Every structure is written in structure tokens, then in C-alpha cells.
Amino acid sequence: MKNEIVIGLEVHVQLKTKSKLFCGCSTEFGADPNANTCPVCMGWPGTLPVLNRRAVEFGMLAALSLNCEINQDIKFDRKNYFYPDLPKAYQISQYDMPLAEEGQVEVELDGEKAVVGIERLHLEEDAGKLVHSTAGAESYVDYNRTSVPLAEIVTKPDITSPEQAEVFLRSLKQRMEYLEVSDCNMEEGSLRCDANLSVRTPEGELGTKTEVKNMNSFKGVRKALAYEAQRQKKVLSSGGEVVQETRLWDESEQITREMRSKEEAHDYRYFPEPDLVPVKIDSKWQSEVKQCLPEMPEEKYERFQAEYDLSDEATQTLTASRPLADFFERALTGDVSPRSVSNLIIADLKREMNERDWTINDVNITPENLAALARMFEEDVISSNVCSELIAELVESGGDPEAIVEERDLKQISDAGELEAIIDEVINENPDAVEDIRSGADQAIGFLIGQVMQKTQGQADPGQARKMLQERV
Amino acid sequence: METELLDLSLNELQNKLQNSEISPVELVEASISRYQNFDKEINSFVSFNSKESLQKAREVDVSRENGPLAGIPLALKDNLCRAGYATTCGSNILEGHRPPYTATAVKAIEEAGAIIVGNANMDEFAMGSSTETSAYGLTRNPWDTERVPGGSSGGSAAAVAAGIVPAALGSDTGGSIRQPAAFSGVVGFKPTYGRVSRYGLIAFASSLDQIGPITRTVEDAALLTEIISGHDPADSTSLDQPVPEYHGNINPKPENLTVGIPAEYFGEGVDEEVETIVRQAASDLKAEGAELVDVSLSTTEQAISAYYVIATAEASSNLARFDGVRYGPRAQEFEDMIDMYSQTRAEGFGAEVKRRIMLGTFVLSSGYYEAYYGKAQKVRTLIKRDFENAFEKCDLILTPTTPTAAFKLGSRVDDPVQMYMNDVLTAPTNLAGLPAITLPVDANSDGLPVAAQLIGPSLSEQMLFDIAYLLQELSPWEPCSAPLKE
Amino acid sequence: MSVVDQEISDLARLSRLNLTPEEEEELGEDLNEILEFAEKINEVDTEGIEPTYHALPVNNVFREDEVRPSPSPKPALENSADSVDGYFVVPRVIEE
């Protein structure tokens, strides 16, 4: 069956090298305007670019993770156009001999798998940033981002729905994070995505495509493409024609609109960059880089499933990001069960992270701390409440959980002798509830357990308390 | 008497300075005095720092540890950046531009102790063969002030010829060192592409540009080349090869030497007198034991066309950065961003630069790329092959440097194609990346210098200096300054 | 091939050069003459010949990924035609 919608993506991924693609300026985000610039990245006359080796290797890693073929002979070209954020009035990019070509990525949406082809991956330098005055007749230029390395990834027009486009992008982000070559943060601009979209005409022919730009989040991509597909369908079904043009996603209005200033008819006049020499990537270099490829998400998923006896969902969650998976595995020390560590991460740790909008890199609890908590919980030394509270506390400020439990006397009371007196008290103080239970209202037992917990400041073992309450009542 | 100091070679000056026969102050004073006497007439400098140079001369210690050029005044072509000094490329668009960095080659001569007295005039952005297109006025030939000094390093060549400085640095994209050196009766050397770092040289055509010396003797050219050569991590295209001591190793051995004579360099368009003089130079070498063989460089005629396509293409891109945003003046009146760019550039660039930007833009533009730029780069491959084949039969190639001696001011400036033909004998070596030296060998009937060019294989610098030195000894021309009247 | 009038103004715009009508006319003539001269390259048979973009066969020149402190942007900003609060100022670029 023919696809109704055809989407191709052009993704720019900022590579996390320390220094820029062609000079030693820092790539650090958030510096004062123009603080990370030098005569080379500002294109001062007489200066020359020198290629950052690591940027090439990061590009190779990215390409390998997308199952691309790395080309043995690559070169850089100049893409010529005037714009104030482009100091040399050309961007050093790659034209006809890109770093890599012909890759593919498997994506899964609603249980259905599909393959998205990768046309090419090439390296290029980023442009600067323009800030526009709200009222005035001026724009302000900050060249800090100029010449930060980018990998431009172009997919084949294999994507068949806005949802699939989003899944592809998330998978791409996951891969780049696994490789630690990019943060892929759409809000900060370290991942940027443009799309080409066309729909089939009522006659079944593939219609004219439009380019959609200015999508600043994964959700935005999905929504923009859904909107644009609908728009094109409406145009076609009412007998109109889709115009080939660039449209901008308007996040506040949730629509795409034609660019108001028609872009100049571009003629980029690509030609080989004479200031840089060609790059040859022999098999030795390629295999050295391959050695640095970490375990990729699919592989990690398979291994976790085989090694740790976890649910599909838990495995999925843990392997979604490499730092989280690493955290999990580092917490598997001593004889703690993977399942209880996984439970603490997914139930408690992730909740604390979400509340603070933190990633695993931001938390102050160490894998060893979490392992200790899991062990104490498994051995009934602490209750699940105490465990949750300690996770919350350690996420915020860190500390040694064993020492804290000892110091604050947080050990769980599961000894029947110690609990007996408290349970007697609770039964005596709550005759109504006791009556309810006797007449079959089971939920009242929860109330009594709550009372026990309160009296023990959460230290009672709730399972033990329930058992004893049931016996008594 | 004092001013004749500047007629001495670098080596002689160095010895006199070290033996305390002269002082750096005397030397710089001599330079200033020649500048004051002659430069009104020839306009070889766009800037000249008398006071500061004297100050430096007073401070300099000329002992050997301070470098082979300690205390010696030199000039720079105005496209070589020096931190804090105006570097304008002979253009209004860089008026008052002071780069915050120094070209690697300039750093090298500074570290060798040279006192840089000023910046020499040039064709705007090195685009020209007569030094008539500078925004700072034209330069005249010291041998005949009604004639051009050649270009684009015409200011450097004229300053050396006039004895204002004993040597200068220039840049050569299609002959811009050799052609003015030939017209001005001095020695000019274009090193192998990559031998000298281009960092800090304001680019004209990046794949062709090389910095090189303009001097009065071959030995001086060898010395300066030795100083400025070498690998530079800031220039990806600079060669990572050891630099021999060219100057100390000059050893002319004409025996077992085969000199190639390419018919294409002596044919149509080459002045008869020039041909006779250069053939005589070949005979002089033969008399010393060298063997002369005919070689063919069959693409010579097309090479100059390929050169102009490639050079202007690269230039159109290199010069796009001059837009009034980060440096240089900005047009006062404009409507919007595009108009600001277009007006700034219209006001900042001269006619020849505009012509070449337009041509370069055209040959790269869609629909024309393959027919012009792509084709020219393929022709370039054949030009390279021509030279490689020739060097299977000979050690070096001897040719005239220019088709004619210096021509009259104003005679070609309005005829671009005729002007471009000046580079016909020099540009092929830039396309092939080869080293070539020019030296005056005789005067023509007008008393103007006529030069021979020696072209060698890649990195054959030493051989070129050896044989050029021999030719300097054999030829009737004696290294000297032009007889300018005060 | 020759450059027609239309192309001259397109080229001027692509090159960001404001030209007077006289300049356009003169440049048109010059360019056509120069192109005729440039077309000599067509006399050479380049069938099956690879282009030469670099005169010397050098490959793989790199720098290591090390940060070098950037100089203060102040002098560059002061040197420019227009700057404010650490930014270079240009006429407003509309991007909507």
C-alpha cells in the first residue's frame, strides 16, 4: 500500500567537542555574547581553519550508530551565502563527499516496526545567533555558536506519519546520548530539525512538498507535521495546489505559516574548501573508532532482558538513557536483587527526578547509596516508606544511608514483641474500626495499619502489622 | 654615501653590523633618507614608520643570537597582517584595519630581528599586474617612472629596486612576486605551495597564494626563504617538511644539470628582445656544462585562462567576508541588511576587484560551474602533468619571467584581458604548486631590466637558488639599485 | 556563452555589490570579453581527467580538541562599525 504521507527529515546535531570545529574557542553554552570567539571563527582576513580531529571521530561514531557507510575519502566545501550570522559569508560544510552515507534506523511505533533510511551524514560548522530588537530597526549578532561542529543527518523520505517522525527523532537523540557525542537538546538548540512533507493527491500521485521549519521540541515536530499534512490534504481535496515553499511552525498559534520574507533564491556556489586538505579515513582509523562504540540501546535492552529478569517495561525505562542504565548497573553491588534496584529507580528515583526536572546526572544519591537502600529494604531493615523518604532526601543532598538509618534510628519494627503493645493500643483506641472489620469492612484494616505506622513514625513493618492485626481482631 | 648602505646585500649588512662598521641606526636612517628622497616619486609605500623604526634601531642588539636579520630594515606587502598595524590590502574596504594577530611569516622575520619599516603598496587585494589599482595611488617603476613596476607586489619590488629597503616580503598568486621583481630588476622567489605558512596573509586565491621574498640578490632570497619557511599548525596547507639551510648551502654545480627549454614560453606574444636575452642566459649555463633540452608544456596557453577562472572563483568567496559588520568601514546610507552589504562593498572595492568578484561568482554559479570552474580544475591536472613529464627530462626549466619588459603606466589598465596576459608565463607554476625564481639577467635597449625564470619540481628550492646564483654570476646584470634622481 | 544584462544584475545581487547602470554596462562588456578568454580552457580535452583542487597531495591535517582561551571580544567590538552590549549590530533581519 502506498503511504499517504511522505516525510523526510534534515537534522542538525551539535557535537559535544570541547573546542570548535576549526579553532580552539570553547563550545560551552551560555557564555557572554561573543566571549567564545577569536579571529579564526570570526573570519578575520588572513586567518585559516584547522580541523578538529575529535569532531570527525564524533561524526564517525554518530554515523556508525545509524548504520551508515563511512566514506574513505571525504573533503570539505564552502557553501557561499551572505547572512550576518555567518562571518566568512560561507559555511564550511561537505557537499559531494560527505563523511557517511546509506544508513538505516529501525523505529517502533505502536508495536509496529519500520526502517527509516539515512541518506547521508556530513560535518559542518554552525552559524552564530541573531537576536532581534523587539521594536527597533536592528538585529544583534552573537558569534559564540559560530563554528561549533554539527553533524547534519538527512533521512530518506521514508517516514510515514508525524508520530513516526517524533519516534525517529527520539531514537536519534537516544543514540547520540548513548555515544555521548551530543546532548540533543531541542530547546537549547543542540538538536534542530527541518522537515519535508508531501501528501498523495486524490489521484494517488505524490504531491508537491513543503519544507517546515522552526520546530523547537519533539512534540512540536509531531504537531507541526500533523498540521501541515492536514493543511495539504485540505488544499488538495478542495481542488487547490500545494505550493512548494518554506513554512514556519508557529508554536503559539499551533499552525504552520508561509515565511513572510521570501528567502532569496539561493545559489550556494559550493566548491572545495582550499584552506583545508582532504581527509582519508582508512580501515585502521575506522576500526579504532568502532572500538569506541558503546553498547547501543537495542543491545543493552537485549542484554538486560537476558541478565536481570526484569519486566519489558522496566527494561525499556532503564535503557532509555545510557546514564540511567549505567546508574542501574553500578547499583548492582553485593547481593542485592536487580529487581529491587530497578523498582527503586523506576518508582522512587524517577519520581524525584521528574519533580525537579532533573536528569540522572543531577541527583546527589550515588549508585552505592541506592544499592545500600535496596539491600536494607530487601532485608526488612527499613520500611518502604523510610526507603522512599531516604531516596528523596539523598537525591537532594546526598549522604550515607546506612549511617542515617543508624543515627536516626529508622530501623523497621518487625519484631512481634515490640509491635504487640502498639497494636494493643491501636485496637483499644479504635473500637469503631475494629467493629467495622469484624462486620466485614476490610478497608478499615488499612486505617488501623496507618495508626500503627503513625505511632512508630513509619518504622513498623506494615506486612507484619497487618498479619498481627488480623490475628487479633 | 650613507644611503648607499642600502645597496648592500643582507649578508653584507649583517657582517658590517656585527663588526660594528655600521649601526642599525645608521642603516634605518639611510632607509628613511631614501624613502624621503624617492618615495614621493614612486609611491612604493602605503605606510612608513620612521620614528618607530629608529626607536627600534636604537634598542636592537645586533649580536648573532638575536637573529640573522637583527637591525636590518625590511618592508611588508600590505596584505601581510601585523598585530596592531594597519593592513589594508590596498583597499578602501580595509581602511584603518588593524588586525590583532601577526602573520606567521612576519613573525619569523621579526624574530630574526628585522625592523619592519612599513607596508608596501600593492594592487588592491593583489588583483593586478601593474600596481595601478591600489586605493592609495599607483606605484612607479624606479627604472623609468613613466612605467609600471609590475604587480601586484609592485610596492615591495619598487622599494627594493629603489634601495629604500634591501628586501621585502610579497605574495604570489599568479606571478605577483616574480612579475614585479622582473619589471623592477630585482630577485623574486615563489616557494613551493605550502613551504611558507599563509596564516596572516589576507587571501586572494587560497589554493594559489604563497608568500615569498623580493631581494636584490639570489643569496638574500635564499636567506629570507629559509627564515620564513616551515610547518605551521595554524595553516593546514603548510608542509610538514624540514627546512634546509638554503643560504649557507648555495653550491652551483652546472655539471650534470639538464635545463628544459619549453617552446611555449618563447613563442608568440613574447617580445623578441626578451627572448634573445633569456636564450643567452640559457647559453651561458650551457657554456658552464649544463645540457639544454627541449621540453613541452603544451597547456601553457590555456593555463592562463584556467588560472583566471580558479583564482577569481576563490577570490569571490574569500572577499565575501568584507561586509561592514565586524571590521572595516560601513556605508552610511542603506535601506536594509542586503543594501547595507551591497553599498558597503560597492563603496569599498575598486573596479578590478568588482570585476573579479563578479567573474568568480559567475564561474561558480549553478549552470556554469561545470563549464568553467570544474573544467578549469581538470585543465589544472593536465598542467601539473605537463610539468611532471617535463621534469622527467630535465632538472629545471628556464623561461622568460614576463613576455615583455615593464610597460607604460595606463597602457593596459583598461584592458583586462591584455593585463591578464602578463601572468601567462608565471601562473602555470602557481596552478601546479611549484617553486620558481626570477632574476634580472640583462637590460633591454630601453635600459629596462629583463628577467629569466627558473622553475623546479616541488621542494627543489635549494637547486633553484644554486642555479639562479650561478646565472646571477654569469649574466651581464649586476645586482644594484635603480638610478633614481633625488 | 555570454553574460546577458539580466544576469549581470543577478550576479551583482549574488555578489552583494550595488552597481550603477553605467557600471553594469561596462562590467557586462568586460565579463563577456574575459569569458571569451576564459573559454580557451575548452581547447583542452579533459575527458576522464580528475580535477585538481590542491596543488600538493597532503591529507589528514588536524588539531586536537583542546580549548584555547578566547581573546576578549572588546577590541573587535570597538573596531566594528556598530556594537552594543557585547553584540555586533546590523540592520534588522526579518525572519518571520
Ligand SMILES: [Mg+2]
Ligand atoms: Mg546544513
Ligand SMILES: [Zn+2]
Ligand atoms: Zn574561535
